[in-house]
Amino acid sequence: MEQDIFLHRIKALIQAHEDGALGGEVMPEDVLCGLVSQDELPDVLTLGMSLNYQRNAYALWQSIADTYRDEGSRWVFVPKKAAKAEWDVLCKALLRNRVALQPNRHPEIWQRVAQGIVQSSAQGNVAGLIEFAGCDIDRLKTIMQKERKRDFPYLSGPKIFNYWLYVLETYAGVCWKSRELITVAPDTHILKATVQLGLCSPDILRGAAEDRQAAADAWEQALSGSGWAPIDIHTPLWLWSRAGFPALGERRREHADD
Structure with missing residues (x-):
């Protein structure tokens, strides 16, 4: 994925979070x-x-x-x-x-x-x-x-x-x-969102220490020079995954699980 297209998607994800479209009004x-x-x-x-x-x-x-x-x-x-x-x-x-x-x-x-x-x-x-x-x-x-x-x-x-x-x-x-x-905190939701965005291959979903580090390194490189610190997109990514990856701009359905 080209860098400008990828960053456009990240901007849309952050905007969706700010608009409350991903839920997470209460963390x-x-x-x-x-x-x-x-x-x-x-x-x-x-x-x-x-x-x-x-x-x-x-x-x-x-x-x-x-x-x-x-x-x-x-x-x-x-x-x-x-x-x-x-x-x-x-x-x-x-x-x-x-x-x-x-x-x-x-x-x-x-x-x-x-x-x-x-x-x-x-x-x-x-x-x-x-x-x-x-x-x-x-x-x-x-x-x-x-x-x-x-x-x-x-x-x-x-x-x-x-x-x-x-x-x-x-x-x-x-x-x-x-x-x-401060890198992203690569828990299960972050790994899933990273794969969903095409930043890493599904191999990282194994969740081993090296997989989590690979995800963190990928985000650091992807956002270098963008004006965003990797941790800035942690919560939007986490909520997006937890919501089941709704199309950006759409309201999510409510989930009771974590």
Whole structure:
């Protein structure tokens, strides 16, 4: 596909999203808006996203909101408290509103991420980690994907890491340096949309790490010099796939699944 034709389709996709033609008026993380204070959002978003894999995103974030509303369990979103919590107490708090679905693995990841945040920041929170990295995405990648990779399971992976950067920018107002480095977060919907647009072959639908990286690389190259950062088209692509790829400009039918 010629570059100008491809970019024309991307423009139409973005416009369809802005017009509400793809749905998505409420995104999963929107449930936190007006509930969580601005200074707490980085911690809540980060710890919540540490479990954001292979599960319904809307259900996860609703559980996170319910846990935050529960004054008896809200402390789990404070990294210093979660990092030092007794195991049975942490498990009970995370299982109460189904933030954790696996009684051992999920609390283990939650506590490890909390400890990684505390150990990577003088302030012991995500805002401090971002400040330590100077809002520099390259530096943050080095910390979370190399120096302290073990402390950030799943969150350090390319799929969640890049979407995490986008979510912090969108909801917590973080201003990143070199935001063009934020690639698409290549989950299943993004891979399907990438194939639908003809940017990659159907081989990437296998979903292996190299397939996801190939999709991310393809988007980076395709949008180079366009004025769009790859992450700018993540949500339109995700919604387009979730809606079943309606013709651009047409209203989608409602879907109850993720």
